[in-house]
Amino acid sequence: MKYIKEIAEFKAEQKSAVTLGKFDGVHRGHRKLIRRVLEAAGERQLTPTVFTFDVPPQAALGAARFQTLMTNQERRDFLEQLGIQTLVEGHFSELKDMEAEAFVKEILVDRLKAVHFVVGPDFHFGKNRKGSPEFLKQLGETLGFTVEILSKEMDGERVIGSSYIREELRQGRIEKANQLLGYTYFITGQVVHGRHQGSGFGFPTINLIPSPEKLLPPRGVYASRTKIAGKVYQGVSNLGVKPTVRGTFEGLETYLFRCDEDLYGQEARVELLAFLRPEEKFPSVEALKQQLRKDVKAAERIF
Numbered sequence: 001m002k003y004i005k006e007i008a009e010f011k012a013e014q015k016s017a018v019t020l021g022k023f024d025g026v027h028r029g030h031r032k033l034i035r036r037v038l039e040a041a042g043e044r045q046l047t048p049t050v051f052t053f054d055v056p057p058q059a060a061l062g063a064a065r066f067q068t069l070m071t072n073q074e075r076r077d078f079l080e081q082l083g084i085q086t087l088v089e090g091h092f093s094e095l096k097d098m099e100a101e102a103f104v105k106e107i108l109v110d111r112l113k114a115v116h117f118v119v120g121p122d123f124h125f126g127k128n129r130k131g132s133p134e135f136l137k138q139l140g141e142t143l144g145f146t147v148e149i150l151s152k153e154m155d156g157e158r159v160i161g162s163s164y165i166r167e168e169l170r171q172g173r174i175e176k177a178n179q180l181l182g183y184t185y186f187i188t189g190q191v192v193h194g195r196h197q198g199s200g201f202g203f204p205t206i207n208l209i210p211s212p213e214k215l216l217p218p219r220g221v222y223a224s225r226t227k228i229a230g231k232v233y234q235g236v237s238n239l240g241v242k243p244t245v246r247g248t249f250e251g252l253e254t255y256l257f258r259c260d261e262d263l264y265g266q267e268a269r270v271e272l273l274a275f276l277r278p279e280e281k282f283p284s285v286e287a288l289k290q291q292l293r294k295d296v297k298a299a300e301r302i303f
Contacts, residue, residue, distance in 0.1 A: 001079070001085055002085060002086045003087050004089070005054065005088075005090075005091070007090050007111055010088075010111055012049075012113040014047050015044075015046050015047070015115045016041070016049040016086065016113055016116075017040045017044065017047070017117075018108060019037045020050075020051040020117070021119075021120070023052045024056065024070065025070055025162050025165055026078050026082075027161075027165055027181045027182060028180065029160045029161060031182060033119070034082055036148060037050075037084075038083050038084075040116050041116075047085050047086055048083060048085050049086040049087070050084050050086070050087050051107075051108070053089060053095075054091055067214060068214065069166065069181075069215055071211045071213055072089065072213075073188075074188055086112075088112070090107070098127060099126055099127050100126025100127065100130045100131030100135060101131075104131070104139050104143070105139075105143065109143055114145055115146070117136060117147045117148065118150060119133050119136065119150070121149055121151065121152065155179075165180045168180065169216075170215075172217055172220070172275055173275075174272050174275050178273070184272065185271065186270060186271040187210050187252055187272070188270075189211070189267070190265060191207065191208065191228075191265060192208065192209060193207070193264060204256075204260070205253045205254055205256075206226070206254050208268060209250075209251040209252075216239060217272065217275075218239075219278065219279040220238075220239060220276070221239075221276040222239065222272040222273065222274065222275055222276060223237075223272075223274040223276060223298070223299035224237040224270050224272055224299075226254055226268055226271070228269075233256040234256075234299070235254050235256040235299070236254070236276070236295045237252055237253065237254040237270055238252070238253045238254075238279060239251075239252050240279040252270055254268075255296070257296070257300075273302060274299075276295055
């Protein structure tokens with residue numbers, strides 16, 4: 001996949017089919033747009049392209065500690081796996097004051113050679129969000145491109161969107177969040193050294209430190225599935241600070257079933273399948289060990 005950050009210095013070599021948006025989480029609604037872009041690109045021999053921003057508009061406009069369902073790197077990897085060939089992460093600070101018509105002409109048509117667009121019904125762009133799907137269609141009549149406006153993906157009477165999913169995730173409803181995402185919510189990172197206390201009582205673990213930009217569910221214990229170097233492990237993950245052993249490590253600690261490999265330094269993707277219990281402080285390490293055995297059995301029932 002071709003990854004572009006400096007759009008002013010880029011010139012596409014081939015005509016493209018483009019979808020635009022924030023794409024936070026690349027959820028079911030986003031993938032509806034992406035599937036259609038891929039189809040249209042195949043039908044017309046175009047380059048399937050996604051245009052998004054390097055930072056969420058909410059964060060750029062001053063929202064305190066705005067966190068996303070996916071980090072930028074996770075989003076890049078995910079879109080590449082879906083088949084997107086060009087990803088543009090424009091600088092929101094440079095584009096937010098650009099007039100809608102100028103943005104279409106100078107960036108999308110001149111730079112990306114866009115001849116087909118796929119957007120949602122509430123898509124807005126340009127200075128003061130004056131650009132709309134209908135405005136884009138009108139420009140297409142004079143600039144020679146076509147526009148498809150797709151309906152929203154729904155969950156009952158509610159639109160599937162990033163805000164809805166963030167709401168479910170913050171409430172700890174991980175199974176519902178996964179349903180809305182259309183895949184299992186995950187946290188990625190490099191396996192780092194912890195305090196090695198898990199190994200001392202029979203539960204060797206791997207540790208990840210989530211990115212500060214990543215929106216996390218509530219602290220607690222989850223049934224999880226971990227992918228490292230092409231291998232998949234079932235397990236139990238604790239998101240939090242390990243209060244029983246007075247840990248200072250704040251992150252994701254995962255016990256991998258039937259794994260005795262040295263995984264330090266490797267990139268891991270930990271998927272959270274189901275919430276098992278809140279994080280809690282136990283009166284002793286022995287009580288913690290007994291609970292961990294129960295957690296393993298609960299996770300195995302889920303698997």
